[in-house]
Amino acid sequence: SAVISQKPSRDICQRGTSLTIQCQVDSQVTMMFWYRQQPGQSLTLIATANQGSEATYESGFVIDKFPISRPNLTFSTLTVSNMSPEDSSIYLCSVDLQGSPYEQYFGPGTRLTVT
Amino acid sequence: AQSVTQLGSHVSVSEGALVLLRCNYSSSVPPYLFWYVQYPNQGLQLLLKYTSAATLVKGINGFEAEFKKSETSFHLTKPSAHMSDAAEYFCAVRGATGGGNKLTFGTGTQLKVEL
Numbered sequence: 001s002a003v004i005s006q007k008p009s010r011d012i013c014q015r016g017t018s019l020t021i022q023c024q025v026d027s028q029v030t031m032m033f034w035y036r037q038q039p040g041q042s043l044t045l046i047a048t049a050n051q052g053s054e055a056t057y058e059s060g061f062v063i064d065k066f067p068i069s070r071p072n073l074t075f076s077t078l079t080v081s082n083m084s085p086e087d088s089s090i091y092l093c094s095v096d097l098q099g100s101p102y103e104q105y106f107g108p109g110t111r112l113t114v115t
Numbered sequence: 116a117q118s119v120t121q122l123g124s125h126v127s128v129s130e131g132a133l134v135l136l137r138c139n140y141s142s143s144v145p146p147y148l149f150w151y152v153q154y155p156n157q158g159l160q161l162l163l164k165y166t167s168a169a170t171l172v173k174g175i176n177g178f179e180a181e182f183k184k185s186e187t188s189f190h191l192t193k194p195s196a197h198m199s200d201a202a203e204y205f206c207a208v209r210g211a212t213g214g215g216n217k218l219t220f221g222t223g224t225q226l227k228v229e230l
Binding site for chain 2: 033041044092105107
């Protein structure tokens with residue numbers, strides 16, 4: 001398995017501002033993923049972040065709203081830009097471990113409230 | 116395309132009773148199937164996975180699931196519920212080939228365990 005940490009664990013932000021969420025893994029991984037979990041709902045994939053290439057966004061998510069960085073094999077950031085109350089969600093990062101391509105391990109999530 | 120359907124958004128059982136959480140999948144390729152659990156204010160934890168080996172899969176905390184291709188099902192069971200099992204459970208699928216990196220989640224089932 002992998003130990004995944006996220007910062008911040010929660011935040012309350014004002015509309016129109018931006019928040020950058022950090023995801024740190026204790027081992028090198030090729031693929032990292034960012035998910036959104038809106039209140040009372042399931043998880044939706046935002047984008048896949050591979051080190052050394054541009055992130056791949058899912059339908060309905062755009063880079064201007066959710067820019068992602070992946071500077072190395074253990075770290076990634078997701079920025080939620082120009083926030084509105086509809087962005088209030090839990091944001092989770094996950095990883096595929098090298099040598100274990102079938103399962104994803106998840107971080108504890110960042111609980112974001114936009115007022 | 117691949118998807119999972121979880122029947123019952125809320126399930127309530129008595130402590131010591133059988134737990135049965137239902138999941139049906141749809142996939143055009145051989146699927147990999149997963150059950151995750153999410154405790155309040157926490158990230159997702161992998162309970163068990165099916166990756167085309169044994170059809171009866173045992174996971175952590177006494178849970179198991181059986182892959183039934185004829186019924187396109189992957190129901191989660193536990194013989195005797197414990198209060199600590201109260202959580203939200205997500206079934207998920209990813210394809211073995213072609214876009215197989217994407218993990219698609221069901222809508223989740225909230226399990227309540229009563230005395």
